[in-house]
Amino acid sequence: MALIVQKFGGTSVGDIERIRNVARRVVETKTAGNRVVVCVSAMSGETNKLVELANQAGGDEPDPREYDTLVSTGEQKTIALLAMAIQQLGHGARSFTGAQMGMLTDTDHTRARILSIDTSSLEAVLAKDEVCVIAGFQGVDDQGNITTLGRGGSDTSAVAVACALGADVCEIYTDVDGVYTTDPRLVPGARKLPRISFEEMLELASLGAKVLQIRSVKFAMRYGLPLHVRSSFGSDVGTWVVPEEDVMERLVVSGVTYNVDEAKIRLKGVADQPGIAARLFTPLGEAGIVVDMILQNFASDGTTDMTFTVPKGDYRKALEIAKKVGSEMAAEQVEGDENIAKVSVVGLGMKDHAGVATKMFNVLAEEGINIQMITTSEIKISVVIAEKYAELAIRGLHAAFVEDGASEPTTE
């Protein structure tokens, strides 16, 4: 008898009819002989409504503790309704808020980290052959304050509970039917991957693929918990996210992804001296700004250029800091650019396959696309280009690496 954790997002529980559909699917899984824990988000639209109320009552920066108390009601509604809908189908079900499921977090409201999960209440209900319906996205600190895990927190809740319970699989139901080689809305030739490694999924998620939340993939990877990404609206097999050794076909490139949520800042002509990076990135870090890519060029005149990217939401603040630091360091110029895209190719096979970078640069050159920055890891190459070329780049790279068969499985 397998233990299966199923996670349904806001669209899948968007109204009562859809909640009934989820209930039917849960009951199907249960009557097939499994124990089931189901984790749900707020009904779609609900969280936005609550955030709007928060801004009306509490201004642009409502108190984080009260914000969490408010928005956590979204999931609390869904768990109760789903538990009722499962009961209507003649099966035992019990809802759990973050506090009730023993989801202990730190007190960092709106982006709390999970500290531990006391699964005893969940296990007691599973032992009675009932379904546990748990609220995603929320937890409780050691003082009983309600916390939320931040964006995408419901995936994280589901995976963390699955790990804590030692589940056999965590099924992530979404409005797409799996993980694709690239965004199918942009590239008609995009195809669904039957299997992908945690490492690849992590790169894809970090690089902008929205199908799974990064933290949830990290959790699953650490515990070796298989994830199954599949559609809420059909019963087809989706994409399995599994340990690297369980991926049979190691594609050279398994995904082409893009991200237009970053902005670029450049300090030009800084006199080269030790500690430039520290002087620049320390105040940025203190301001809570997460820097992604960093590039340092040395000019022949002994000056250096420093270029880095930050989330668009932090762009203004980062530019201000950069200008201040730049003037202290007598930089020639400090400039920013919000119209950039980061385009990446990801694949386990890259490890054993030379020439991927060269081919990528050639494809972009053929399209006349200028590369502004480059970063690489063992299994991915990312480039920053002008945002207006993003779609062109993705289509070209997908055609070259995936559609042309260049991404055939490598023999190991």
Next chain:
Amino acid sequence: MALIVQKFGGTSVGDIERIRNVARRVVETKTAGNRVVVCVSAMSGETNKLVELANQAGGDEPDPREYDTLVSTGEQKTIALLAMAIQQLGHGARSFTGAQMGMLTDTDHTRARILSIDTSSLEAVLAKDEVCVIAGFQGVDDQGNITTLGRGGSDTSAVAVACALGADVCEIYTDVDGVYTTDPRLVPGARKLPRISFEEMLELASLGAKVLQIRSVKFAMRYGLPLHVRSSFGSDVGTWVVPEEDVMERLVVSGVTYNVDEAKIRLKGVADQPGIAARLFTPLGEAGIVVDMILQNFASDGTTDMTFTVPKGDYRKALEIAKKVGSEMAAEQVEGDENIAKVSVVGLGMKDHAGVATKMFNVLAEEGINIQMITTSEIKISVVIAEKYAELAIRGLHAAFVEDGASEPTTE
């Protein structure tokens, strides 16, 4: 420095603008030098929406535990929004769900009873000179299940917390500006009472006056906590509900009230024998039906008539039980009537003032209204009449007892 508990109902927090008004009133009370705990209901309409969702997902009788988990989100929203709104005015505030405020109840979902209140969390926040914003209507059992106190539970929450904290007063803000001698919508001559005793208020609340919930009055009476019923929309003094000894003017009749929420059932011609009442009322009690008035008449032929009233919601079930018992006892006939009204006059002064009943019966006789049942207590007389005469009866009684000066204070 007084400790004041303020309670605002759903209409008073019906939208963000009204929540801001409540915040302003709370801050006024605080800056006047008081410590403040504010207890709120769900925004008006919210609970109805949640109940509708519950019925859609869980049918006519949704699981009570899940129902409580669902509907308690209503107050949780309001407390967070009100805490934010108070903070926006520059004052510290912290919200408390039922669980967070230590409101321990039994597990009787949808109508839980308060077992104890651990006020330490509230007191810690008050000690920091911050406002406590507490959720009405909800609690938590010893297993961490969310419970609700049932209809009117927010009044009960406010008063119970006020008693537990030893507050100086509990102010109940409503959409009327106090307790009236009768329903002002029916009787233009109705007037606001400056003071009323707990005993009178309890009778009025039991008899259908909707301004205060019975359980809350009982709590306040037991602890001698003064209540102040006043309008959310103005700053006038409302009605103080206080111990009998603090009521200066003991009106013969301080209120004329009515209730059309009961139905009458009559068993005719039962052979008189011991234990008729027990045989009838035991199964009714077992079915959870609360019987209000009971009347037994003995006919000269040795048979007896038994008439009683029950809430309209339980009428069908009660009639079924009565018919079954009636046939076992060979009753001549078992009949019911849903079209009745209970009309009552209430007043502390009645104790020392003979002839109130006579006068009441005369007033009704003059209007040609037939009395079907009568019950009395030390400070009230209730009669059951046909529902269609209810307004006529109330106007006549109010004119005779209140408007004609017959209800002048009695000298003690």
